[in-house]
Each structure stands twice: as C-alpha cells, then as structure tokens.
Amino acid sequence: MESTLKRTWTEIDLDALIRNYEKLRNKTGAGVKFLGVVKADAYGHGAIMVAKALEEAGTDYLAVSSIDEAMELRLNGIKMPVLILGHTPREQVERLIEYDITQAVTCKAKAVEYSEEAQRLGKTLRIHIKVDTGMSRLGYLCDGDYFNTGIDGISEAVNMPGLDAEGIFTHFAVSDEPGEECQKYTEHQFSLFKSVIENVEQKTGKRFKLRHCANTGAVARYPETYLDMVRPGLLLYGYGEFASELGLEPVMTLKTNISTIKIYPAGTAISYGGIYKTTHTTRVGVLPYGYADGFFRALSNKCTLMTSMGPAKQIGKICMDMCMIDISDMPEVVVGSEIEIFGKNNPIEDLASIAGTIPYELTCAVSKRVPRDYIKNGEIICKELMLRM
Numbered sequence: 001m002e003s004t005l006k007r008t009w010t011e012i013d014l015d016a017l018i019r020n021y022e023k024l025r026n027k028t029g030a031g032v033k034f035l036g037v038v039k040a041d042a043y044g045h046g047a048i049m050v051a052k053a054l055e056e057a058g059t060d061y062l063a064v065s066s067i068d069e070a071m072e073l074r075l076n077g078i079k080m081p082v083l084i085l086g087h088t089p090r091e092q093v094e095r096l097i098e099y100d101i102t103q104a105v106t107c108k109a110k111a112v113e114y115s116e117e118a119q120r121l122g123k124t125l126r127i128h129i130k131v132d133t134g135m136s137r138l139g140y141l142c143d144g145d146y147f148n149t150g151i152d153g154i155s156e157a158v159n160m161p162g163l164d165a166e167g168i169f170t171h172f173a174v175s176d177e178p179g180e181e182c183q184k185y186t187e188h189q190f191s192l193f194k195s196v197i198e199n200v201e202q203k204t205g206k207r208f209k210l211r212h213c214a215n216t217g218a219v220a221r222y223p224e225t226y227l228d229m230v231r232p233g234l235l236l237y238g239y240g241e242f243a244s245e246l247g248l249e250p251v252m253t254l255k256t257n258i259s260t261i262k263i264y265p266a267g268t269a270i271s272y273g274g275i276y277k278t279t280h281t282t283r284v285g286v287l288p289y290g291y292a293d294g295f296f297r298a299l300s301n302k303c304t305l306m307t308s309m310g311p312a313k314q315i316g317k318i319c320m321d322m323c324m325i326d327i328s329d330m331p332e333v334v335v336g337s338e339i340e341i342f343g344k345n346n347p348i349e350d351l352a353s354i355a356g357t358i359p360y361e362l363t364c365a366v367s368k369r370v371p372r373d374y375i376k377n378g379e380i381i382c383k384e385l386m387l388r389m
C-alpha cells in the first residue's frame with residue numbers, strides 16, 4: 001500500500017545503507033563474511049527493503065530475533081541465509097527446515113527438542129551454537145566453573161542427530177563502552193570464546209564453518225574478533241560515535257511538517273497541563289507528530305527540532321498526535337514547511353542523549369502510523385504505508 005498523505009514520514013536512504021555496508025566490508029576485509037542484523041524490522045528501517053538491498057549488495061547472512069521476522073523475509077522473496085537469534089518453539093522446527101532458516105541453539109534442553117523434532121521429520125536443522133561468555137543472557141554458560149559442563153553440552157549438541165552445527169557465536173556486553181575495564185572484559189569474553197571453540201572442535205573432531213562474535217562495538221574497535229564473520233546492526237544504519245568515526249551515514253531521516261501556525265500573547269499556557277507559558281508574543285507551529293508516532297513524551301519541553309532556519313524549541317507537553325514548537329523569529333517557516341526530527345541535519349545522537357537513551361531505541365520507536373519513503377539511486381522507489389488497508 002502506498003502512502004498519499006504528507007503528515008510525518010521517514011526517508012530510508014538505501015544508497016547510504018549500501019555505502020555503509022561497503023565501507024564496513026572494506027574495513028573487515030575480503031576473507032571475512034558479513035551478517036547484517038535486521039531484527040526489529042531492521043531497527044525500524046523496514047526489514048524487507050533493507051534485506052533486499054543487502055542481499056543485492058552481496059551480504060552473506062542476515063539475523064532476526066524470531067521466526068515471525070524470519071518468515072516475513074522468506075515470504076517476501078529473501079533467499080539468502082537467515083539466522084534466528086532468539087528462541088523458536090519445537091512445534092515450529094518443521095517450518096524452520098521447510099523455509100531453510102538457521103536456528104540459534106542456546107542450551108541443552110533446546111538442542112534435545114530440536115534434534116528430536118528434526119529426527120521425527122527425517123530432516124536436518126541447521127543451527128548456530130550460542131555461547132554465553134559474559135553477556136549473561138542466552139547461550140551455553142562457559143565461564144569459570146562452568147567451562148567443562150559448557151564444553152560437554154556444546155559437544156553433545158554438535159553430535160546430535162538431525163542437527164547441523166554450521167556455526168558458533170557469542171555476544172559482547174561492553175564492546176561499545178569506553179575504558180580499560182570494558183576492554184579487559186571484552187578481551188576475556190573473546191579469549192573464552194576461542195578456547196570454547198578449540199576445546200569443542202578437539203573433542204568432537206568437527207570444525208565450525210562460521211565462528212562469529214563482532215557486533216557494532218567490536219567491528220569498530222576489536223579487529224581481532226572478526227573470525228569468519230562479523231555481525232553488526234547499528235553500524236549499518238549509520239548511528240553512534242563509531243559510525244561517525246568510520247565515516248558512515250545515517251540511513252533514516254524522520255520528518256514532519258507544520259500543519260498550523262498560531263500567534264499567542266505572553267502568558268499563554270501551551271498544551272496539556274500548561275507546563276509551558278509563553279514569555280513573549282510567540283509564533284507557535286503545530287506539528288502532526290506525537291507520542292503515538294514514536295516521540296517520547298518524556299522529551300516534552302526538552303528538545304529542539306530542525307527547521308530551515310535552524311533549531312526550534314519544542315514547547316509544552318507532547319500529545320498523542322501532535323506537538324508544538326516555537327518558531328518566533330523564523331519567518332521562512334510557514335504552514336507546510338518540512339521539519340526534521342532527526343536525520344542528516346539533526347543528529348539522532350543528540351535527541352537520544354537528551355532522552356537518556358541510545359539511537360537504537362529512537363529508530364525502533366517510530367510507529368507503524370509513520371510511512372516510509374525508500375530512496376534508491378537518489379530517487380523515491382516506494383512509499384510504504386504500514387497500516388492495514
């Protein structure tokens with residue numbers, strides 16, 4: 001479905017995405033495969049279009065968090081390898097195999113379930129073993145006292161009938177954080193990971209084809225962790241300090257426009273709760289952009305949005321569908337003028353920092369009411385409306 005309305009929309013620059021991908025590929029080198037993380041609807045950028053662009057550009061693998069996300073890709077024509085990072089219930093193993101989807105195996109109980117199901121079907125499920133080296137989330141626990149039981153459990157899974165352990169991976173907890181302590185922690189996670197692989201390969205006599213661990217922080221800062229494949233998300237989309245250091249570009253621009261302009265005398269309370277009172281005659285722009293579009297209400301009265309004449313202060317409580325900005329002394333800003341919420345002229349990192357969060361959360365928060373204009377070769381190729389029609 002095409003969007004016709006110019007209310008609030010995102011521009012997804014697929015050219016920038018591919019330039020980012022190519023720069024990262026240059027950095028990681030020819031011998032290293034590349035997995036693009038497209039979970040959470042490609043961090044809010046649109047998983048189908050992002051996956052298509054990455055597939056066309058020669059990315060080796062994609063990762064998502066659930067079977068629903070994987071099926072979305074398959075049912076929309078994505079043929080390349082897809083890894084599910086999260087859990088899939090055993091009833092879905094048949095679909096995993098039918099649709100040629102790779103599943104992460106995170107503990108013995110899952111390995112047993114998947115192996116039983118695959119055998120029952122007389123088929124093989126391709127898996128990547130997940131190792132918990134210090135993220136303390138999913139994966140075979142292998143640190144400290146758990147080393148031997150970890151090795152045993154993983155080796156058992158590698159040898160289970162019905163499972164093809166193509167890969168093994170771990171996830172870094174603080175590879176993107178500064179300081180010596182975080183560096184030590186990351187180095188410990190990495191050396192533990194290597195040692196787990198070595199021990200399992202020795203014990204089973206099998207070799208993992210794809211050993212991977214480098215997320216955004218590690219791709220930027222720890223080249224020794226690239227192994228067979230890197231696995232970044234955020235860097236591809238061009239946000240954060242590492243992206244700017246590497247010369248990557250933001251892929252998403254979020255825009256709105258002015259629907260109404262009002263002029264209020266000094267002392268006028270603006271919006272719910274009257275938390276903002278004008279101190280002078282104020283020209284107020286009403287924007288069709290509110291918390292139901294993904295604007296955090298906690299940002300009320302705290303941030304600026306970008307006009308053609310510079311930043312305008314957001315004033316008063318952010319409403320569900322609207323918010324107000326102060327455009328006094330901005331005569332060029334008129335009804336219909338475009339306002340950039342974040343993007344190439346208004347860094348998302350600034351808004352994220354005021355909101356006390358990270359860019360990931362802001363791009364993921366853009367709601368389905370906001371259509372996406374995809375740009376390829378400098379032209380809008382599709383205006384995607386996410387509402388069900």
Ligand SMILES: *Cc1c(COP(=O)(O)O)cnc(C)c1O
Pocket residue numbers: 037039085171215216217231232233234235
């Ligand atoms: C989300 C995720 C990534 C990507 O993380 P970034 O910080 O965006 O690079 C990589 N691996 C796993 C297991 C993840 O869950």
